[in-house]
Amino acid sequence: MSSKILSLCLISFLIIHEASYAESVHNLTLQEAIRIGLANSRELKVANLQFEITKASLKETLSQVYPQITGNISSSYNNWEEIKSPESIEGYHNNLSLSLNQILWTGGKVSNAIKYAREEIKIALLKIEQVKNEVTYKIIASYWNLKKAIELKKACQKRVEYADSIMEITLAKYKEGFIPEVEMMKQEVNLACAKEELIRASCREKVARDNLGSLLKIEGEIAIKDEPTFMPIDVDEEKIVSEAITNNPEVAAREAETTSKELQIRIIRADYFPKVNLIGGYNWSGENKDGFKKSLDDVSEESWRIGIRYRDSILQRLLHSI
Helix, strand or coil: CCCHHHHHHHHHHHHHHHHHHHHHCCEEEEEHHHHHHHHCHHHHHHHHHHHHHHHHHHHHHHCCCCCCCEEEEEEEEEEECCCCCCCCEEEEEEEEEEEEEEEECCCCHHHHHHHHHHHHHHHHHHHHHHHHHHHHHHHHHHHHHHHHHHHHHHHHHHHHHHHHHHHHHHHHHHHHHHCCCCHHHHHHHHHHHHHHHHHHHHHHHHHHHHHHHHHHHCCCCCEEECCCCCCCCEEECHHHHHHHHHHHHHHHHHHHHHHHHHHHHHHHHHHHHEEEEEEEEEEEEEECCCCCCCCCCCHHHHEEECCCCCCCCCCCCHHHHH
């Protein structure tokens, strides 16, 4: 009875072990490997994060074009039980103020800053495309390197099996006295060389699996599902080079970076031009005994202002130098 229980436990363990092993095996096609690799790529995540940062920078730059309105409201209570002041009323003192600041002209600094932010978005998008291409290329190369290593290992296994069968035949002939010992020694060397090549092929396969798993950031065994196929194509070198230059995101990114540097120079030059802003403000104050809502008309005051503010950094530097 105990032996039956032991056998059942052993069978259960083997089933669980096989199930867990099966779950850790990844049966991958090339397209699935590319999808997993792009989803887990740290470089691509960083590129996408940089794109989000550039979008936020553009929004921040665009906010400079909109009018800036600030406000302040305050209320304080004065108690004049001990000291009476003829100029103030016992109760609440309220104040409301609004101010406006609108950019009219900055010598092109804001407009160039907006263009610069948009160029940075373009560069970030091209960087994402470039990273996708680089990661995809690495995955494809690693995937087919593993496929080549698997096929090479199979060929080495067949060579070992063939050399082993020849060794058996040679050993039988040697025992019967049909061939000399040196022939048997030659077959032993051939078998040893075949086994050595199999060991090397196994190591290359293991390294290729580890490289692909590390690139895809997955754990467990990897099983290749794609079969290599030969697809003959007509090669037009001039057309390939032209398309590569036209559609290459790295080349486009370099051109966008050049434009971005030129815009940065324009932004710096704009500091030498005067700045013109539209400014305005409104202020109201009042006192009452009951609260903010019931201000007394005879003690309330209001004022407003509007104008143009002109600032010239060159003029300021000249004044400071005098």
